[in-house]
Amino acid sequence: MIDRRDFLKGCLACGVTAASIGVAGKNAFAAGSFEGYPDSMGVLVDLTRCVGCRSCEAACNDEQNLPDPDLPFDDKSVFKEQRRTTDKAYTVVNKYEVANKDTLFRKMQCNHCNEPACLTSCFVNAYTKTKEGAVIYNSKVCVGCRNCMIACPFNIPAYSYSSPTNPMVKKCIFCYETRVKNGRPPACVEICPQQVMTFGHRADLIKMGHDRITSNPAKYVDKLYGEKEVGGTSWMYLSSVDFDKVGLDNHMQNEPIISNVKDFLGTVPMVLSIWPALFTGIHLLATKNKGGHGDHDHEEGDEQ
Amino acid sequence: MRAVKRQMIMAVTGAMLMLVSSVCFGSGIPDEITINSIQKYYSGVNFNHAAHINNLKDCGLCHHHTTGAQVSDPNCARCHKNSGAQAVVSCKGCHSATPFTPEALKLQRDQQPPLYHKDQVGLKGAYHLGCVGCHEKMQGPTGCQDCHKRNESGDKIFHSGSYAPKTTDTPKSSHH
Numbered sequence: 515m516i517d518r519r520d521f522l523k524g525c526l527a528c529g530v531t532a533a534s535i536g537v538a539g540k541n542a543f544a545a546g547s548f549e550g551y552p553d554s555m556g557v558l559v560d561l562t563r564c565v566g567c568r569s570c571e572a573a574c575n576d577e578q579n580l581p582d583p584d585l586p587f588d589d590k591s592v593f594k595e596q597r598r599t600t601d602k603a604y605t606v607v608n609k610y611e612v613a614n615k616d617t618l619f620r621k622m623q624c625n626h627c628n629e630p631a632c633l634t635s636c637f638v639n640a641y642t643k644t645k646e647g648a649v650i651y652n653s654k655v656c657v658g659c660r661n662c663m664i665a666c667p668f669n670i671p672a673y674s675y676s677s678p679t680n681p682m683v684k685k686c687i688f689c690y691e692t693r694v695k696n697g698r699p700p701a702c703v704e705i706c707p708q709q710v711m712t713f714g715h716r717a718d719l720i721k722m723g724h725d726r727i728t729s730n731p732a733k734y735v736d737k738l739y740g741e742k743e744v745g746g747t748s749w750m751y752l753s754s755v756d757f758d759k760v761g762l763d764n765h766m767q768n769e770p771i772i773s774n775v776k777d778f779l780g781t782v783p784m785v786l787s788i789w790p791a792l793f794t795g796i797h798l799l800a801t802k803n804k805g806g807h808g809d810h811d812h813e814e815g816d817e818q
Numbered sequence: 819m820r821a822v823k824r825q826m827i828m829a830v831t832g833a834m835l836m837l838v839s840s841v842c843f844g845s846g847i848p849d850e851i852t853i854n855s856i857q858k859y860y861s862g863v864n865f866n867h868a869a870h871i872n873n874l875k876d877c878g879l880c881h882h883h884t885t886g887a888q889v890s891d892p893n894c895a896r897c898h899k900n901s902g903a904q905a906v907v908s909c910k911g912c913h914s915a916t917p918f919t920p921e922a923l924k925l926q927r928d929q930q931p932p933l934y935h936k937d938q939v940g941l942k943g944a945y946h947l948g949c950v951g952c953h954e955k956m957q958g959p960t961g962c963q964d965c966h967k968r969n970e971s972g973d974k975i976f977h978s979g980s981y982a983p984k985t986t987d988t989p990k991s992s993h994h
Contacts, residue, residue: 565950567962572976586978588962699918705859707962708950709943713918718927722937729893 548770549746550628554647555694556716556748557703558723559621561760562733563710566593566607566619570702570711574605574623577689577701596761599623601674604686605702610760618753620760621702621710624649624670624686625740626748631771632662632671632685640683646695647716647748648688656682667744667763667771688748716748723752745770847871855915856942859972863965880948881907897934913944 572587574580581602585592593609600606605623612618630649633641640656643649658681663671671685689700698704699713712719723738739757740750743766751762758764767774847867854862871877878887882894886903889895906912914922917940929936939947953960962968973979 563947565960569976575977576975582983583977584983586982587976588978697920703918707942707946709917709939709947712937714923715927718923725937 548629550716550748551643551645551647552717553645554628554716554748555688556626556647556714556719556750557700558712558714558719559749559751560710560712560726561618561620561751561753563708564607564619564621565708566590566609566617567707568592568607569705569707570605570621571603571607573701573705574686575603577692578604578687580604599670599672599685601672601676601684604684608761612755612759618755618760620751620762622668622670622761623702623749624688625668626686626688627744627770628746628748629744629770629772631665631667631744634770634772635661635665637661644690644695646688646690648690648694650687650690651683651685653680653682653684658682665771667766716746716750719750723750726752742768744768745773853945855910856945857966857969859975860962860966860968879952880909884912909944910941913939913941915941917941917943 568587568590571583575583575587583603593607596608597603597606599622605621607619607621610618610620626643626647626649628643630641630643632651633643633649636651637659638655638657640651640653641649641662642651658673660671660673660683662683663669663673671683674682674684688694689698689702693700703711703713712722714722720738720741723741727734727736727738733754734752735754735756737757738750738752739762740747745768751757753760753762756764849866849868851865851867852862853865870880874880876887877885878889881887882891883889883898883901884904884907886901889898916922917938926936926938949958949965950960952958959965968976968979973981977983
């Protein structure tokens with residue numbers, strides 16, 4: 515008879531085999547291989563330039579026809595607390611007290627990942643990564659499961675609780691429909707007085723970001739945040755201080771979030787097809803050594 | 819191609835006109851400049867050029883190498899140490915008011931020579947980065963409305979002034 519330990523060993527062996535077949539078989543889809551569409555647009559955010567005027571929040575509210583804010587957009591009292599994006603505000607500016615260098619502001623919004631975790635976590639396929647780099651969603655198919663909220667490494671998608679009949683997740687869409695699709699910069703980029711944000715081709719922005727660091731090494735930390743993080747993002751950041759100090763996780767993995775579960779998920783179909791056969795086999799083996807079939811039937815009947 | 823040619827002719831003519839207006843009048847240096855090229859949400863700025871010249875003395879702080887002033891940035895000095903006064907000195911002569919159009923992005927990508935002037939800020943960025951950066955250092959006014967008053971459409975987009983949210987009850991207590 516197979517004991518429990520042998521059985522588990524067998525399962526493990528099956529799983530490993532399945533995983534290795536899976537990985538070898540689809541090298542083209544291996545983790546981190548997709549580095550974004552070639553003509554993907556992006557935004558380079560230079561945190562050293564932001565003065566916290568909140569113009570971007572006002573422009574976003576106007577462009578996306580979001581509900582009226584609780585406070586005017588020139589009210590600086592909002593900086594008392596750290597805010598996050600909501601269904602009424604796709605972008606928010608937060609203030610960070612930084613040692614030695616008084617204050618920095620950082621605008622937060624969707625970073626439009628090359629391999630978005632929200633997209634891969636969505637089982638109704640509501641999300642799309644467009645060739646321009648925008649991560650957009652179809653609210654008509656959203657069922658409100660909020661998996662994307664959990665999956666997003668930047669805590670961006672927000673949930674609209676206000677409408678019970680049409681539940682939907684809401685987030686920055688890179689002004690895709692009204693602007694980026696037509697080659698225009700997002701509303702926040704256009705209104706920014708300090709040109710904190712530079713809109714352009716992602717490939718050009720990566721060079722530009724590194725050039726800024728090279729030509730001013732005393733001003734910037736030597737890192738372009740978003741170039742490699744979670745497989746690369748369309749929005750990238752330059753900062754004068756460690757990114758941890760302005761609310762960005764400095765130890766974010768370079769592999770896309772999907773890589774964490776891709777190999778495991780590859781084994782699931784294997785398990786689903788192998789386990790029934792395996793258990794049936796075990797059952798047959800286990801019952802074969804027992805007395806007569808009649809007895810077995812009798813036992814089953816007893817149990818019921 | 820013809821359209822491009824026409825655009826180029828217009829651009830050159832524009833630059834010439836700007837040159838005539840800003841350089842040839844009087845001593846060639848305007849005492850007051852009205853900055854009104856980007857007044858969507860704010861009124862224009864009546865910029866007291868003369869006072870800034872008197873305070874700073876160094877034209878290069880704002881105009882880089884274009885006025886023929888000695889450049890302090892060693893990177894600029896590599897080419898512009900002795901390049902002298904340029905034909906175009908105004909901010910908008912070089913800094914584009916629309917820096918992110920597909921045409922502007924293409925121009926920037928194909929720029930010759932490809933090494934310098936590549937990461938040039940737009941006109942609005944040039945004004946604010948230049949003005950606010952210096953005003954912070956020299957304790958000048960830094961608030962938005964210290965320099966330009968917000969207009970009606972500005973109040974509307976900022977939900978401020980006459981467009982401010984109605985606060986009959988405190989917003990905190992209404993939030994459960």
